[in-house]
Amino acid sequence: MSVAVVGGGWAGLAAAVTLADAGVIRAGGTVTLFEAAPTLGGRARAVSIPLAGRRVEVDNGQHLMLGAYRSCLEVITRVAGAESAVLQRHRMRLAGATGLSLAAAPLPAPLHLLGALARARGLSVGDRFAMLRMMARLTLARWRVPAGLTVAALLRRHRQPVRLVEALWEPLCVGALNTGLEHACAQAFCAVLRDSLGASARASDFLLPHRTLSDVLPRPAERWLRAHGVTVHLQSPVRSIAAQDDHWWIDAGGRSQAVRDVIVALPPYAAARVLTAGAGAVPPGTGAVPTGTGATPTATGAGATASSAARTAAIAAAAAGLGGFTYERIATVYVAWQAAHAPRLAPWWMLREDPAQHHYGQWIFDRGEGEGLRVASVVISARGRAADLDDAALGHATARQLVAQLGCRMPDDVRVIDEKRATFRCTPDRPRPAAAPLPGPGPRLLLAGDYLVDDYPATLESAVRSGISAARTWLDTRPWPDTRARRAPDGDAPAQVSQATDSA
Ligand SMILES: Cc1cc2nc3c(=O)[nH]c(=O)nc-3n(C[C@H](O)[C@H](O)[C@H](O)COP(=O)(O)OP(=O)(O)OC[C@H]3O[C@@H](n4cnc5c(N)ncnc54)[C@H](O)[C@@H]3O)c2cc1C
Structure with missing residues (x-):
């Protein structure tokens, strides 16, 4: 039972922590994390x-x-201890040079928002009413809006005053979706509103690192992973992932290895690159010319099994689908x-x-x-x-x-x-790739990354949520002994570890 996680950003870290925490290593499996950079954390380091x-x-x-980043907080507290050890928690406050001042009241939702609006500065009565009306209608619609709608169109539909758009909605949209109003996806914006202004007061809290992002997750996670038996390879860029017989061949130069299953936790353009390279790479042992020599052999040639040929075709298709992001x-x-x-x-x-x-x-x-x-x-x-x-x-x-x-x-x-x-770019027509592009039951290849959580913009929360989800999909579909259920009362070592049934 061997799993590789390729990419040590927040998605890959969450996947690796979830696997190790579930007892995969205690049960005799191996988890190996490959990261191209000298340090973990990816874009958030x-x-x-x-x-x-x-x-x-x-x-x-x-x-x-945000306080609503439940998955992030779950992994952070797992590896770093108490949230307060690494993060400062502040009540939401939107105030600044435009004259706006809107601070969440310490009340349960939706009273925290009502309280905030009652005490807001820089908003007219009409602005407050328009905001409340839109939030109420979106709540009633369960935060669902028609497919294809942009944030600009959503705000027009809800007749939001220009001043409110400029002072509040536009900065929130650009900040949360990193996409201008005219192009931004209204459904993703609604998901952010639902999980912040529309959720409990604690969910709308702002969380900031005491020091740096690396101290919040990547550094504690690296220590935790190594202590729990995960092999962490830094400065180990994976060049390709190729289907071979009953496993995957991870080409990472001197660290290359065969693994039964793989979680690819890379941004879409990087995932597309390694999967495309894998679809054209030759697994070792086939007698063909290795990659990087100028030859372009394929895994569907001599030595490849029917199953590896099907997997190669599937990952080539998945890679093509990842190319659609801007x-x-x-x-x-x-x-x-x-x-x-x-x-x-x-x-x-x-x-x-x-x-x-x-x-x-x-x-x-x-x-x-x-x-x-x-x-x-x-x-x-x-x-x-x-x-x-x-x-x-x-x-x-x-x-x-x-x-x-x-x-x-x-x-x-x-x-x-x-x-x-x-x-x-969080537009309504961005691609929605499947996180599990290969049907079972052969060697699994799962995707993780901030682009995989439907209707959510690229955030730390979507990265972590996708990493946890990929790991759980793996845990649910592999016949491995769940040692958590057998853990000794002190929670330390499993009382009994049975043999893993997976051969690789
Ligand atoms: C400037 C900036 C500001 C942001 N602000 C916010 C914010 O305020 N709030 C918020 O929630 N989100 C914010 N985000 C988004 C957030 O950082 C990302 O959504 C999140 O970090 C993505 O994590 P990931 O693991 O999916 O991808 P990444 O962080 O990109 O991780 C991928 C990892 O894979 C590694 N890698 C790449 N190629 C290979 C290879 N071939 N082999 C091995 N490893 C490889 C990379 O080095 C990297 O470590 C911001 C992002 C940026 C850049």
């Missing part, structure tokens, strides 16, 4: 950047988590002031986007003070809309935006991290 003459550890991109950029602009003349900052604050002035920043987050520096991050979702500015110009324009909208001094240094494929 810490990086070290030069800032004002120091090296500062920040996040690859500023992230905001992507959107997110820039995170890190700014630093010498602590002595740093502005006082709220934990987060909404900025006013004004493209006419090259003000593209949407949110600013205080990252705290250390080594004499105060660091903040400014988020620019849907960065493609500022494509006329290169990173240096965008950084400078953002610094000027802060001076204009916060009344602060010019930052002493600015650094831009521009993620070119930060998320898929």
Whole structure:
């Protein structure tokens, strides 16, 4: 019983933790995680950047988590202990340079929203009524809207005033879906509203790392996985995954190995690449020329079984389906002031986007003070809309935006991290690939990643949820002994481990 997880982002980590936690290794199986980068975490990890003459550890991109991220919290608490050890929890507050101020009241839903609206600033009576009416109608419709609807069309249908759209709905849509109103998927937006403003007050809480995202999940997860017997291969890019007889051949250079089953936890473009390469690769032992030699043999040639030929065709088709995504950029602009003349900052604050002035920043987050520096991050979702500015110009324009909208001094240094494929564009017509593209009962290949949770945008929660789901699908369909049921009362070691029935 051997499973490989390819990709050590939050989806792959969630899959590996779920497998190990269910007792696969205690039952004699193996779980191997392959990650191309030197560290785990993928798009949601810490990086070290030069800032004002120091090296500062920040996040690859500023992230905001919600109290509604139940799957994330489940895995985080499993590997890192208490939520409060790694995350700060704040009551939802949407306030900023537009004059809007909307803070969740400490009441059960929907009273927390009513309370928030009653005490809101910067919204007219008409705005409040329009918002409440739309939320009530969406609740009654169980948050379902007609297929193909964009957020702009949804807001028009619900006759949302321009001011409310500009001050609230547009920043929420761009922030949550990384896609502009005119193109964004209304169903995904409704799912976000349902799980935040429409859910309990705790669900709408904002969660931020005490330090970095790596401290929230990737680092504790790596320690936990190694301690629980999972083999973690860093700097091990998988080049191809090929069907061979009754298993998969994972081509990862010196770390290559045969595994019975595989969970591919990569972004769609990367998954398509390794699966396409696998469909054209030759499994070892067939006597054919190995990949990378210029020859293009196929797994359907001599030595391939009928089952591996069918699997090869299926993964080639799955790879083709993954090619239909388009992507959107997110820039995170890190700014630093010498602590002595740093502005006082709220934990987060909404900025006013004004493209006419090259003000593209949407949110600013205080990252705290250390080594004499105060660091903040400014988020620019849907960065493609500022494509006329290169990173240096965008950084400078953002610094000027802060001076204009916060009344602060010019930052002493600015650094831009521009993620070119930060998320898929969350349009209504994006592809909806199947997470289990191969029918059983042969070797399984399951997909995981933030693009697989129907009707949800690319978020940490969708990544983790998909990872857990892939692992559970595997656990449900493989004949393996569930050692949880046999665990000793102290929860430590299983009282009895029976033999795994899977041969590979
Ligand atoms: C700037 C930015 C801001 C964001 N803000 C938010 C936010 O505020 N809230 C939120 O919920 N979400 C946010 N997101 C989205 C969130 O980060 C992603 O949805 C999530 O991290 C995706 O996780 P994943 O595991 O599906 O994919 P990834 O993180 O992309 O993980 C894939 C992993 O596979 C590895 N890999 C790639 N190719 C190979 C290969 N051939 N072999 C082995 N390994 C390979 C990669 O190195 C990576 O570690 C943001 C994303 C970005 C970029």
